[in-house]
Every structure is written in C-alpha cells, then in structure tokens.
Amino acid sequence: MKAGIIIVSDRCSRGEREDGTGPVLAGFLGGENIDVECTAIVPDDIGQIKRAVTDMVDVRGLELVVLSGGTGIGPRDVTPEAVGGIVDKMLPGFGEAMRVKSLATTPRAILSRAGAGTRGRSLIIYLPGSPAAARECLGYVIGAVGHAVEVLGAAETDCGGTLDSAGLRL
Numbered sequence: 001m002k003a004g005i006i007i008v009s010d011r012c013s014r015g016e017r018e019d020g021t022g023p024v025l026a027g028f029l030g031g032e033n034i035d036v037e038c039t040a041i042v043p044d045d046i047g048q049i050k051r052a053v054t055d056m057v058d059v060r061g062l063e064l065v066v067l068s069g070g071t072g073i074g075p076r077d078v079t080p081e082a083v084g085g086i087v088d089k090m091l092p093g094f095g096e097a098m099r100v101k102s103l104a105t106t107p108r109a110i111l112s113r114a115g116a117g118t119r120g121r122s123l124i125i126y127l128p129g130s131p132a133a134a135r136e137c138l139g140y141v142i143g144a145v146g147h148a149v150e151v152l153g154a155a156e157t158d159c160g161g162t163l164d165s166a167g168l169r170l
Contacts, residue, residue, distance in 0.1 A: 001063050001149055003029055004056040005039045006049070008069035008079050009129065013043040021068045024131040025138065029066070032142055037062060044070050049082035057122040063149045065122060066138065069129035071113045079126045080113045087117030087124060094125060094144070098137040105136070116141070121152045 005025050011017040019041055026036045038060065042048040049070070056062045070079030084090065095115030102109030114137055116125040123145060127134040 001034045001146070002037050002061070003034050003064040003066060004060065004062045005029075005036055006052045006056070006065065006067040007039070007041045007129075008044055008049055008067055009041065010043045010076060012041050021129060021131045021134050024135050025066055025068060025127075028135055028138060028142075029064075032145075034064065034145075044076040044078055046078050046082040046085070049079060050086050053083065053119070053124060054086060057119045057124070063122055063153065064145065065124045067124070067126040068134040069127075071115075071126055071128050073111050073113070077113070080115060083115075083117055083124055083126055087119050089118045091116040091118065091123075091148075094141050098127075098140050101140040102133070102137060112137075118148075118152055123148045123152060 005022050007019050007022050009017070009019070012019045022039050026039070029036050038056065040052045042052050049067070053065055053067070056065045067079055067083070070077045092115065095113070098114045099109050099112055102112065112128055114127050116123065118124065125138070125141065127137045
C-alpha cells in the first residue's frame with residue numbers, strides 16, 4: 001500500500017518548530033508494511049490542505065493519506081472542514097472509534113474532530129497533532145485500513161460472500 005503523510009501546522013510550515021509527528025507516523029506505518037512515499041507540511045489553511053490532499057490522491061495515486069493536526073476546536077483548526085470539502089464519503093466510525101478509545105486516557109478526547117473519508121480509491125484519515133495522540137489514534141483504527149483500501153480499489157466487491165437466487169447469503 002502506498003501512503004502519504006501531511007502535517008498541518010502553522011509553526012512547522014514556517015520552520016518555527018520541528019515536526020515530531022511525521023516521523024512517528026512514518027515509523028508506525030512502516031511497521032505495518034505500508035510504504036510512505038511522500039510527506040508534506042502545510043499551514044492551517046483550508047486551501048493548502050485541500051491542495052496537498054488532492055495532490056497525493058489525484059496526482060500521485062496514493063491509496064492512503066494520513067493527516068495530523070488541525071482537528072481540535074481552536075480558531076485555526078480547519079482540517080475536518082478542508083477534508084470534508086473534497087471527500088466522496090465520510091467514514092464516521094473512524095472518528096468515533098478514536099474518540100471512544102482516547103476517552104480512556106483523557107477526558108479532552110471528546111473535543112477531537114479526528115476522522116476519515118474516501119476520495120476515489122483512496123482512504124484519508126485525519127488525526128490529532130501531537131505525536132503521541134496521532135500514533136495512538138492511528139493504532140486504534142489501523143486494523144480497518146487494509147480492508148478499506150482493498151474495497152476502495154476493487155471494481156466490484158463481494159464483502160459478504162455469495163448470494164442465492166433470493167438474495168440471501170450462502
């Protein structure tokens with residue numbers, strides 16, 4: 001599977017802070033046998049986030065794009081709005097799972113707007129910005145990533161097996 005990582009951070013994009021999350025995510029994905037082919041750092045700007053995602057999906061043909069940052073409730077946190085404007089389908093279960101699991105660690109998890117969606121044959125996941133939270137949240141949903149990408153890449157899928165003449169599963 002080919003993947004890309006986008007770090008959404010005003011300070012990292014201006015060189016005022018070193019990105020610590022990208023390397024953590026790349027290491028985690030590599031451990032899952034997912035090849036990280038490119039990375040990008042963009043400011044908290046809807047247009048630039050959209051351009052980075054569409055470049056990775058539409059131009060580079062990556063099957064998985066993982067974003068980190070901009071998923072909180074601050075005035076500059078706009079990653080869900082940027083991604084929501086370019087996806088074909090939202091996948092609410094990803095965000096729900098991340099929040100439920102994270103609530104065991106911190107009551108602040110309820111403020112997270114992390115989530116996922118699809119664009120064409122690509123899965124897009126957006127995570128919190130801190131290295132620990134991003135790695136943790138990706139770990140909560142990684143088990144569904146391979147199947148999601150497989151289903152997205154299939155021209156026709158039969159997730160439930162064969163149907164009989166009445167439309168019932170055999």
